[in-house]
Amino acid sequence: MMSDNIRVLIVDDLPETRENVRKLLQFEQDVEVVNQAGTGEQAIEMAQTDQPDIILMDINMPGIDGIGASQRISELVPRAQIIIMSVQSDSDYLRRAMMAGARDFLTKPFGGDELVAAIRRVYDKRPTITAAPPRGQGTGAPVAVAPEAAAGNIVAVFSPKGGSGCSTIAINLGVSLAQSGFNTALVDGSLQFGDVAVMLNMKPMTSVLDLSDNANDLDNELISSVVQKHQSSLNVLLAPPRPEMAEVVTEDSMKGMLDSLRQIYDFILVDTSSSLNGITLGILDTADRIVLVAQQNLPSLKNVSRFFDLSESLEYDSEKVSLVVNRASDKRGISVKDISNTLKRPVIMAIPDDDSAVNTAIDQGVPLLTGSNKRRPVSVAINKLADQLVQDLVGEKDMKSKPAEESQPGGFFSRLFGKR
Numbered sequence: 001m002m003s004d005n006i007r008v009l010i011v012d013d014l015p016e017t018r019e020n021v022r023k024l025l026q027f028e029q030d031v032e033v034v035n036q037a038g039t040g041e042q043a044i045e046m047a048q049t050d051q052p053d054i055i056l057m058d059i060n061m062p063g064i065d066g067i068g069a070s071q072r073i074s075e076l077v078p079r080a081q082i083i084i085m086s087v088q089s090d091s092d093y094l095r096r097a098m099m100a101g102a103r104d105f106l107t108k109p110f111g112g113d114e115l116v117a118a119i120r121r122v123y124d125k126r127p128t129i130t131a132a133p134p135r136g137q138g139t140g141a142p143v144a145v146a147p148e149a150a151a152g153n154i155v156a157v158f159s160p161k162g163g164s165g166c167s168t169i170a171i172n173l174g175v176s177l178a179q180s181g182f183n184t185a186l187v188d189g190s191l192q193f194g195d196v197a198v199m200l201n202m203k204p205m206t207s208v209l210d211l212s213d214n215a216n217d218l219d220n221e222l223i224s225s226v227v228q229k230h231q232s233s234l235n236v237l238l239a240p241p242r243p244e245m246a247e248v249v250t251e252d253s254m255k256g257m258l259d260s261l262r263q264i265y266d267f268i269l270v271d272t273s274s275s276l277n278g279i280t281l282g283i284l285d286t287a288d289r290i291v292l293v294a295q296q297n298l299p300s301l302k303n304v305s306r307f308f309d310l311s312e313s314l315e316y317d318s319e320k321v322s323l324v325v326n327r328a329s330d331k332r333g334i335s336v337k338d339i340s341n342t343l344k345r346p347v348i349m350a351i352p353d354d355d356s357a358v359n360t361a362i363d364q365g366v367p368l369l370t371g372s373n374k375r376r377p378v379s380v381a382i383n384k385l386a387d388q389l390v391q392d393l394v395g396e397k398d399m400k401s402k403p404a405e406e407s408q409p410g411g412f413f414s415r416l417f418g419k420r
Contacts, residue, residue: 005032006123009052011043011069012036012085013061017108021056021085024112031119040064047077054119056106059086059097067100074101081122085110151262153393155269156189156287160303162274164293165326167195168358168368169351169382170271171234173291175369176386178233182266185227185235187258189283190273191246194239200230201365204241211237211260212253218260232370235265251282258286267389276310285314288393290321291385294339296332305343321345322392324385327353349385354378 008031012018018036025031034050037043040061047055055073059066070082083104084097097105103122106115157170167190174186187208188194197204210226211218227235237257240246261268270287272280284290290311294304304323311321323343325336328350336350357373364371368379 005030006054006119007032007034007050007052008119009034009043009046009050009055009080010036011038011040011055011061011066012058013038014058017058021115024115025119028116031116040066040069043069044072044076047073047080051077052080053123055080055082056115056119057082057084057102059084059088067097070097070100070102083118083122152183152265153267153289153389154258154262154287155267155289155291155389155393156272156283157269157291157293158272158280158284158307159274159293159300160276160307161295161300164274164295164300165351165358166274166293167199167271168362169291169293169324169326169385170269171196171199172367172369172379172382173386173389174234174267174269175230175232175367176383177267177269177390178235179369180386180390182390183235183264184233184267184269185237185261185265187237187261187268187270188239189254189270189280191239191249191279192243192273194271196236196271197238199362199365200236200367202228202230202236202238204238207238207240207245208249208254208257209240209245211257212249218257220264223260223264232367237261249279251278254279255282255286258283266394276307284316288320289389290316291389292321292323293326294323294343295327296325296329296334296336296339298334301334301339301342308343308345319392322348322388324348325350327351327355329353348388349381351381351385352377 008025010018010021010033012021015038018038022033022036025033034052035046037046038061041064043055043057044064046052055070057066057070061069064072066084066086070084073080073082082100082102083106084100084102085106085108086097087108104118106118155173157166157173159166170186174184178184186196188196191208196202206226206228211223214222227237230236240249258268258270270283272283292304292307294300308321323340323345325339325347328336329352336347340347354373354376357368357376357378361368361371361373368374368376369382373379
């Protein structure tokens with residue numbers, strides 16, 4: 001019979017590192033180190049025989065490295081949750097680790113408190129384990145109940161003030177995630193006057209209109225025939241070619257489309273309109289994360305402050321809204337720190353002002369992250385923002401669970417003023 005303790009397997013090619021990690025855990029009464037492996041091959045074998053809850057996996061090892069071993073273990077022992085350990089803190093390692101099935105990432109050297117916190121955090125999110133039902137001569141051994149197919153993450157890029165650069169941020173976030181190996185779609189949610197087609201130099205041969213009629217009954221084949229592939233590997237769903245055609249798309253059909261896209265893509269970026277109409281609100285409701293874009297001027301801060309008030313009225317979780325300052329510059333009268341203090345919200349990223357590079361990219365129809373500007377500070381900041389979204393969202397949902405309030409009926413005004 002398995003112990004109630006958190007069962008840990010330590011994997012590292014250096015014996016002294018394995019011993020140091022073991023010592024960091026020896027005083028935790030509910031943590032039990034069940035075995036130690038020095039190679040990826042040993043880790044795969046021990047994961048099957050020892051059935052650990054947590055595997056502390058070094059990323060760089062001879063033979064099968066930590067990434068390869070993690071991928072194999074995720075297939076063979078889905079109950080085992082993997083935490084990658086590495087001296088490299090490069091974002092590429094984080095992406096590769098998460099894509100291999102890791103649930104967390106520790107940069108060496110780390111302390112005992114950091115290690116234990118990661119173990120408990122990952123353990124609390126592990127899949128449910130249940131006994132196998134009796135069938136024939138089955139062993140009845142514990143098996144992992146596979147969670148419902150992981151749903152993709154919807155990220156809405158929104159600003160209550162037009163001209164804040166949402167399209168540039170949404171497009172390049174999508175490119176960054178696609179280049180990192182995530183299956184990513186970009187939706188132009190500014191249905192009347194969307195700029196995505198122009199900014200990516202794409203012809204609107206298909207658009208959201210082609211999916212809106214059957215938004216709640218979409219299959220992969222139909223979606224694939226409508227979504228266009230950009231040369232950056234980003235999948236793009238464009239806005240209607242003419243403003244009046246946007247009237248065909250409803251709030252319900254937009255939500256249906258996004259829910260269908262969840263089943264296909266790892267990330268869905270939505271470039272929204274600054275007009276807070278029913279469709280935009282529906283997008284924000286459905287989103288797992290809202291990237292709220294502000295600028296260093298009073299009109300922008302006034303509107304952003306009002307949106308935070310609105311988000312509280314709509315009962316959004318505080319973590320759902322991430323504040324980003326675009327076109328940030330030390331020469332502005334209002335500093336990024338002032339914005340954070342005034343709004344009483346953390347600024348998760350300040351994207352530096354670089355009108356020259358941004359405007360050139362727009363005029364050429366080439367994303368910042370694929371052209372000659374990809375090493376400029378503005379591009380680096382957007383890549384870091386993408387990394388932050390990955391860290392916040394990937395692995396956060398082990399099971400698809402939509403809050404009831406996201407499905408409540410009624411339009412925009414009834415939701416705001418009809419609360420009891």
